[in-house]
Amino acid sequence: MANILMIGHQADLYVHLSRLLVSEGHTLHIASTFDEGISYCGSMDCNLVVLEDTVVQTVSAAITLLRETASSPHVVVVTDSYNPGRGHAALLGGALNYMRKGTAPRAICALIGKLPTLSASSCNIPSFRNFGIYGSSAKLQVQLGIISRSSSAIVNVLLQGETGTGKELFARAIHRMSPRKDGPLITVDCASLPEHLVESLLFGYSQGAFTGAARSRVGLIKQADGGTLFLDEVSELPLALQKKFLRVLQERRYRPVGGGKEETSNFRLVAATNKDLQEMARLGTFRDDLLYRISTMKVLLPPLRERGADVIEIAEHLLEARAAANGGSPRQMSADFKARLLAYPWPGNIRELVNVIDCTLAVAEDGDVLFAEHLPATIHAGMLQASTPAWPDQGQGAVHRRGGMEQSPAAVDGVARLQSGEDVALSVSRPHVIPSFREAKREAMESFERTYLSKLYAETQGNVQNACALSNLSRARLYELMRKYSILG
Known part of the structure; x- marks a missing residue:
């Protein structure tokens, strides 16, 4: 019999599913948040997750996280509002199906009978390492x-x-x-x-x-x-x-x-x-x-940027291959070196990674450990470019926030001109309400945390292990912050 977990808030869907599944001898549990669902799949033997798409921001990243837990459950995504683009992403991300809530209960019951065959085929995937993959x-x-x-x-x-x-x-x-x-x-x-x-x-x-x-x-x-x-x-x-x-x-x-x-x-x-x-x-x-x-x-x-920690596995293989060709021992990668590899978007994919590893080995010469400083300057420059958002063109009369305070385009332009050394006179209208220093500081910190965590989540495709490595945050602290800003759901 199968153990099914539903992650979501739809009580009517849970009741309908429970009625059908229990009569067939299956068990159904519910988690109201994605964080609870991840915890359950990590500690219990879960065969199938029914995921409401409104619980998470990025469906494909959520599926990846669920599949990487100890039970590695199959995932079905259920939606109230059918979105072909979101469904496409879910299926490419590894979901078994993407379905409307109304048709989901009976479709899920029919799918459960196929789970043993699907699980067996998943476990029987041969190693592709012999083919260099x-x-x-x-x-x-x-x-x-x-x-x-x-x-x-x-x-x-x-x-x-x-x-x-x-x-x-x-x-x-x-x-x-x-x-x-x-x-x-x-x-x-x-x-x-x-x-x-x-x-x-x-x-x-x-x-x-x-x-x-x-x-x-x-x-x-x-x-x-x-x-x-x-x-x-x-x-x-x-x-x-x-x-x-x-x-x-x-x-x-x-x-x-x-x-x-x-x-x-x-x-x-x-x-x-x-x-x-x-x-x-x-x-x-x-x-x-x-x-x-x-x-x-x-x-x-x-693309490599969507494969999470695969970049480290491929880099380790390349280092071992280069060492074997030269008759030496493979170099070790430091934590900061790995963090840079994980954070870089890899526009050239695996081909670019191969060139970067070869370049790094040439720069490192006889060192046993590779550090971030050994990486080519193009990596550092590429990371800066990828992490710098374009300035929005919001037209006349728009305001921009800077440190929790609103500024007009004229003020922003004036600051830029002052920083460039130009002698200009600025006439900036003061905001109607100036918050206290403590309040402004709190707003600025929350804005920073929200922006940073959103970029971290997107950069790591929701992979918690990679996110912890990049941010130097503990898993508990990372979950706490992500719950605070509703990034995980």
């Missing part, structure tokens, strides 16, 4: 589960993710986990193919097909026969060629350039892109029928 974040595990469960299926796969997220590494893993692992893996970088040669390179050509074709050449599609064809940056495939390639996918037959006889090739397609192919299809720059054909299975690779 490191990380244990919930967002990554969701995608690894998709790859693992579909490893024996001969279906086309589309890898989508930002530049530097490791799409080629995942393509190799998909090939090596498939029944075609003994066949060839042919990689084609569509962005680097000369447009006038792309057709002949893919399909091959016959002798005399064009000037310079002194002999026939086997194309890349034929070379992938019995294995996997990996089209990297598939969005760059010329529009004129997309129709021909669509026929290849449908029939696995094609005609070489200048050839009179059709060839066949039995390959599995893995494609990758960092662009929005649906938007390209809407604009007419990518065929929608080809998009449907190449994305039978879709894997969404999360």
Whole structure:
């Protein structure tokens, strides 16, 4: 029998769920706050969490926190007001489902019967370290589960993710986990193919097909026969060629350039892109029928900034690999070094992390421990830029707060000009009410704490361990402050 936890305030939903679940022999508990829910999942064996989306600010971060507790429960998100964008984020974050409150009770009861199978499949995800893929974040595990469960299926796969997220590494893993692992893996970088040669390179050509074709050449599609064809940056495939390639996918037959006889090739397609192919299809720059054909299975690779402590795990692997290559012992990372890695937004993703580790090792020379000072200046500058909010353009007559006091745009501009050394005369109207020093100080401190904690929560994607490491706050103090400002719910 299953143990279910509901996190929320909807008494009617709890009563309806309880009536259905108890009759089937299950148990249902309720937590009114997200903090209580995290505590329960950390101390009790919980199989499923029913999470009301209004309890938390960021649904995907909340799911990550729940999945990282000791019981690692599955999560269903329930809402009063259906929001496709919020539902999309919930499902990508690892939720089993996103549903309206009215239909939730019976849907949840039906889902509970499938939990043993779902839990078994989650536990049976093989280690991807043998393929060079490191990380244990919930967002990554969701995608690894998709790859693992579909490893024996001969279906086309589309890898989508930002530049530097490791799409080629995942393509190799998909090939090596498939029944075609003994066949060839042919990689084609569509962005680097000369447009006038792309057709002949893919399909091959016959002798005399064009000037310079002194002999026939086997194309890349034929070379992938019995294995996997990996089209990297598939969005760059010329529009004129997309129709021909669509026929290849449908029939696995094609005609070489200048050839009179059709060839066949039995390959599995893995494609990758960092662009929005649906938007390209809407604009007419990518065929929608080809998009449907190449994305039978879709894997969404999360950017490094959304993978929490994975950055530390990857960095440790890189340090061990560099040490093994040089015949030495791996360097250790200090606490401040790790904190900087966790706080940096990594616009270049894993590719940037690899370059940063190599640069850091060169700077550190023979030291045994890596400190934040060893990191490149670009890391420090990038963190400053990411943490500095843009000044709002609120138009004439707007006021800005500074230290708990309101200031007009003229006053702000005047202060800036005084700080730059200009001799200016300011005429600033005094506020109608000046708070006491103590009150102004309290307001300023609360404003600082609220802003800091909100940025901390967003930066760490709600990962409490990372947040404590960055802020040097204890877990108890962090929870106390987050409850104070209703950041966790």
